[in-house]
Amino acid sequence: MLTNEQRLTLYYWMLLTRSFDETMVAMWKQGRGLGGTFSQRGHEAISVGAAYALEPGDVIAPMHRDLGAYLLRGMTAERIFGNLLGRSGGVSAGRDANLHGMGDLGLQIIGFISHLPHSMAVSLGAAMSFVYRSEARVALTFTGDGASSAGLFHETLNMAAVWNAPWVVIVENNLYAYSTPLEQQMKVPAIAERAASYGMAGVSVDGNEVEAVYAVTSAAVERARCGGGPTLIEARTMRMLGHAIHDGAEYVPRSLLESWEKRDPVMTYRARLLEAGVSDEAVLSEIAERVAAEVAEAVARAEADLLPDPATVEAGVYAEG
Ligand SMILES: Cc1ncc(C[n+]2csc(CCOP(=O)(O)OP(=O)(O)O)c2C)c(N)n1
Ligand SMILES: [Mg+2]
Known part of the structure; x- marks a missing residue:
């Protein structure tokens, strides 16, 4: 059972993710962006609810729509903006102006390799290292509906x-x-059903409900920690913008987006907190002001940061002779 303080914490992280995302999209449209960028809009409850269910020692392997997980695990907005802008203070020190490879093992974050299911296998390796070392730790990873049709997902x-x-x-x-669209790449009605064919627990959850995502993930993480084995969680949501900034998503029916807009994960949670008396307008506005200031400062610092020194171009590059 979540306390009211925890509920406000979840709201804060979702709003920070949303605000970061809206700012990023606006900057890229203004020509202030550098690399490719993927909007998180619609995914906030999944990345935040799932990451909130972990202990500090657990490992997470987020993907391209899991900004909330990177932030919640301690990667600062400034470092992430710095990465997207190719700055030397970015996570990859200006090596990749993207979310690709944006890992930090000090924060127990595995950088992702590709958009398809390759982080799954790497995170499974991390999980097995915990078993071999008798550590009560869990590895959590994310993947997409499209990725679930690729071979490595099943393996x-x-x-x-x-x-x-x-x-x-x-x-x-x-x-x-x-x-x-989903129906053109799979016949099963729920991706969670795929778990059964491997003898694994599988569950579907409303990916726009942060508390539901948190509850399902907590249960799965604790079962895994106690030797109860892995779980596949299918979190259902809608990608509210195109695949990336260059994609206007003209192929998505407007009516579909409009119906999902009514179920926006951030706005519906805000309304719920007010209705349930968890908080009031003044407190929620104060959180919004804090978030706006944090994002503005992160952007200002990242934009003021330097691009990497060309003399360091070979740093971190390895080749076998
Ligand atoms: C190995 C590989 N193949 C293809 C791509 C190009 N690609 C990037 S994302 C993507 C689709 C991913 O769809 P999904 O798994 O549903 O995730 P979503 O973007 O919807 O969150 C494709 C084909 C890639 N990055 N890597
Ligand atoms: Mg998808």
Whole structure:
């Protein structure tokens, strides 16, 4: 059961994610962006609710729509903006102006390799290292509905189940993989059903309800920690903008977006906090002001930061001779 303070914490992280995202999209449209960028709009309850269910020692492998998880785990907005803008203070020190590879093992964050399911196998390796070292830690990773049709998704589920790994995967089913709608790439009605064919627990959850995502993930994480094996969680939501900034998503029916807009994860949670008497307008406005100031400061610092020194171009590059 969440306390009111925890509920406000969840709201804060979702709003920070949303505000970061809106600012990023606006900057890129103004020509102030550098690399490719993926909007999180619609995914805030999933990344925040899931990451909030972890202990500090657990490992997380977020993907391109999990900004909330990076932030909640301690990667600052300034470092992430710095990364997207290719600055030397960014996570990859200006090596990749994207979310790709944006890991920090000090924060127990594995940087992701590709948009398709490759982080699943790497995070499973992390989970098995915990088993071999008798550590009560869990690895959590994310993937997409499109990625769930790729071979490595199935191979990783199979091995995770066989090894009874302390591992949880969240499939962010946002109904589209680039321009491909869900029904054009799979016949099963729920991705969670796929877990059964590997002998693994599978559950579907409303990905726009942060407390529901938190509850389901907490249960899965604790079961994994106690030797109960892996879980596949399907979190259903809608990708509210195009695949990335260059994609206007003209192929998505407007009526579909309008129906999901009414279920916006951030706005519906705000309304719920007010209705339930958890908070009032003054407190929620204060959180919004704090978030706006944090994002503005992060952007200002990142934009003022330097691009990497060309003399360091070979730093971190390895080759076998
Ligand atoms: C190995 C590989 N193949 C193809 C791509 C191009 N690609 C990037 S994201 C994507 C679709 C991902 O869809 P989904 O898994 O549903 O995630 P979403 O973007 O909807 O969150 C594709 C085909 C890639 N990045 N890597
Ligand atoms: Mg998708």
